[in-house]
Amino acid sequence: MEEDDVTIREQNFHSQVREYIICFLLFAVLYIVSYCIITRYKKKSDDHEDEDAVVNRISLYLCTFTLAVSGGAVFLLPFSIISNEILLSFPKNYYIQWLNGSLIHGLWNLVSLFSNLCLFVLMPFAYFFLESEGFAGSKKGIRARILETFVMLFLLALLILGIVWVASALIDNDAASMESLYDLWEFYLPYLYSCISLMGGLLLLMCTPVGLSRMFTVMGQLLVKPTILEDLDEQIYCIHLQEEALQRRLNGSCTHTYTRGSFTHQLNKELDNIRNQRNKLERRKKASGWEKNLLYPIVMLILLTGTTISVLMVALNILYLLVDETAMPKGSTDRGIGNTSLSTFGVAQAALEIILMFYLMVSSVVGFYSLRVFEVLTPRKDDTTMTTIIGCCVSILVLSSALPVMSRTLGITRFDLLGDFGRFNWLGNFYIVLSYNMLFAVVTTLCLVRKFTSAVREELLKALGLDKLQLSNSPTDPESGKLSANGHQKTL
Numbered sequence: 001m002e003e004d005d006v007t008i009r010e011q012n013f014h015s016q017v018r019e020y021i022i023c024f025l026l027f028a029v030l031y032i033v034s035y036c037i038i039t040r041y042k043k044k045s046d047d048h049e050d051e052d053a054v055v056n057r058i059s060l061y062l063c064t065f066t067l068a069v070s071g072g073a074v075f076l077l078p079f080s081i082i083s084n085e086i087l088l089s090f091p092k093n094y095y096i097q098w099l100n101g102s103l104i105h106g107l108w109n110l111v112s113l114f115s116n117l118c119l120f121v122l123m124p125f126a127y128f129f130l131e132s133e134g135f136a137g138s139k140k141g142i143r144a145r146i147l148e149t150f151v152m153l154f155l156l157a158l159l160i161l162g163i164v165w166v167a168s169a170l171i172d173n174d175a176a177s178m179e180s181l182y183d184l185w186e187f188y189l190p191y192l193y194s195c196i197s198l199m200g201g202l203l204l205l206m207c208t209p210v211g212l213s214r215m216f217t218v219m220g221q222l223l224v225k226p227t228i229l230e231d232l233d234e235q236i237y238c239i240h241l242q243e244e245a246l247q248r249r250l251n252g253s254c255t256h257t258y259t260r261g262s263f264t265h266q267l268n269k270e271l272d273n274i275r276n277q278r279n280k281l282e283r284r285k286k287a288s289g290w291e292k293n294l295l296y297p298i299v300m301l302i303l304l305t306g307t308t309i310s311v312l313m314v315a316l317n318i319l320y321l322l323v324d325e326t327a328m329p330k331g332s333t334d335r336g337i338g339n340t341s342l343s344t345f346g347v348a349q350a351a352l353e354i355i356l357m358f359y360l361m362v363s364s365v366v367g368f369y370s371l372r373v374f375e376v377l378t379p380r381k382d383d384t385t386m387t388t389i390i391g392c393c394v395s396i397l398v399l400s401s402a403l404p405v406m407s408r409t410l411g412i413t414r415f416d417l418l419g420d421f422g423r424f425n426w427l428g429n430f431y432i433v434l435s436y437n438m439l440f441a442v443v444t445t446l447c448l449v450r451k452f453t454s455a456v457r458e459e460l461l462k463a464l465g466l467d468k469l470q471l472s473n474s475p476t477d478p479e480s481g482k483l484s485a486n487g488h489q490k491t492l
Contacts, residue, residue, distance in 0.1 A: 019103050023110060027068060034067035038389060041379040051142060055130060059386050062126040066118040066393040072111045073400040074361055077407055078354040080104050081415055085343075085350050115401045119196065120160075121153075123394050128152040130386055164195070200402030201409070204364050205436065207399070208406075209444040211367025212307050213451035218366060219303060223296045239278045246271045306359050307448060309352070310412070314441045317411025321434050329408040329427045343414070353413045357403065360412070364399050409433055410440060 038060065045053065083099050090096055132152070134144030250267045320327035343349035369378045377391045384392075405427070407413050427433070 015102065018098055019106055022098065022103060023107065026107075027072065030068040030071040031064060034071060035064045038064055038067060041381055041384040042389060043383050043385055051140075051145075054142060055145065056386055059126040059130050059390065062118075062122045063386075063389050063393045065114075066123055066397055069111065069114040069118050070393070070397045070400040072107070073115060073397075074358075074403060076108060076111050077404040077413065077415060078357055079107070081343075081350050081354060081413065084415070085347050088340075089347070111401075115397065118397055119394070119401075123390060123397075124153055124156060125149055127387070127390050130390070167195075196398065197402055197405055200398040201406055201436065203368075204360075204399060204402050204406050205440055205443070207367035207371065208360055208364045209367070209440065209447045210370055211363030211365065212310070212444055213447040214366050214370045215303055215307075215363055216300065216451060219299055220296075223299060225296055236278065239274060243271065243274045243278065246274060306356065307444070310356055310360065310410075311441055311444055313356075313412055314410050314437055314444075318434065318437045318441070320411065321430070321437065327411065328430065328433060329405070353407075356412050357407050360407070361400065361403055364403075365396065368395060368399065409436055411437070 042060065045056065083104055086096060087099060128149040129145060132145040132148040134140050135148055138144045138147075246267060250264065250271060317327060343353065368374055374395070377388055377395060379388065379392055408415065409427070
């Protein structure tokens with residue numbers, strides 16, 4: 001009997017060690033990828049080792065950790081769905097016994113824990129540490145900046161806890177709720193993270209429809225469009241004449257001291273825009289026939305199909321919500337992963353759900369940076385400050401943490417939320433979930449209709465040559481030279 005107990009304890013010990021090793025390896029891969037991404041966009045600095053360099057390096061490591069956690073949140077639900085289907089297909093396979101419910105639940109709990117840690121501790125610390133200089137009168141150095149950072153974090157924690165305390169007291173004023181107001185670990189943190197998840201869901205609701213319509217424009221910029229009713233040689237010739245005219249004016253302005261300054265900077269900017277247009281036209285001219293006439297329509301058709309399927313699945317989920325209570329998103333504490341398939345059509349539907357999740361996440365990021373409010377956070381290669389990187393990491397963390405909740409709420413998947421993701425208070429509110437689905441379907445449809453009608457209108461104007469009639473003069477030339485609104489010279 002004692003030998004059996006020892007054997008069971010050994011098995012549990014080895015299972016725990018195996019799970020820790022797997023989690024560490026997965027996070028190490030995400031951390032390396034995140035570090036490469038951030039260093040690609042981070043503004044380059046000199047190699048001089050000083051106080052600011054140490055602060056920037058610490059903030060860089062914290063941002064890398066946060067971005068890795070965001071990647072883990074994005075892959076969390078797809079990894080769970082894949083694991084469930086693999087265990088259903090190969091239930092007795094010895095080589096996949098490590099893929100079990102305990103590992104999946106452990107990953108969900110770790111992502112939830114690290115998301116809270118990054119959102120409420122690491123990212124505020126990185127920002128305050130980056131902006132700190134030490135208290136007045138104190139000796140300057142790393143210690144003084146750390147002290148100021150901790151004081152700011154303490155004040156921020158008091159402010160947030162006070163706001164949550166007042167909000168919860170106003171919403172729930174019964175006796176049980178009033179008693180729970182003094183429970184920090186079991187009430188404050190879950191309630192606060194539930195509010196953050198609701199904000200992330202609303203941010204996804206705002207960004208994803210915009211991103212779904214914006215994806216067509218982004219892919220149109222990356223791919224070569226078919227040449228329909230256009231003479232590329234004539235356009236390249238006109239652009240070449242405009243470039244020569246601007247170059248002559250720029251050379252002439254350099255000889256006069258009174259024209260230097262902002263006007264010369266504007267001419268250089270317009271010249272760069274014209275050169276970019278010329279490069280794009282030359283690329284379109286050199287592109288092969290299959291790239292112009294086959295690849296572009298296929299990609300556009302794939303995007304349209306993915307968007308249409310997403311809207312249809314949301315519409316079906318609205319019907320399910322009205323007739324079936326089990327369609328409501330809920331959490332699950334069952335560790336029996338691999339017992340039953342949550343997809344009607346098995347592996348094919350599971351693969352479709354995973355593709356749609358990644359598509360929605362990419363669309364939400366594209367839509368986030370397309371909004372005018374968040375344009376200042378757009379990263380630029382080798383020219384992004386650490387403050388902007390911190391803002392980007394926080395935004396992506398909020399979006400990625402809300403992705404599993406949004407996917408389950410919209411009915412993209414029937415996989416129940418695990419860990420703390422299923423404990424959000426607003427998930428049990430029928431009216432919030434129904435309104436969320438209806439808003440997503442309506443706003444996405446309106447964005448797509450507006451996108452396609454505007455694209456057709458612009459292409460018709462371009463094909464008929466009417467777009468050139470919309471040029472306007474810009475009175476910025478001190479030598480009475482007329483420039484169009486888009487930076488081109490109107491008369492050559």
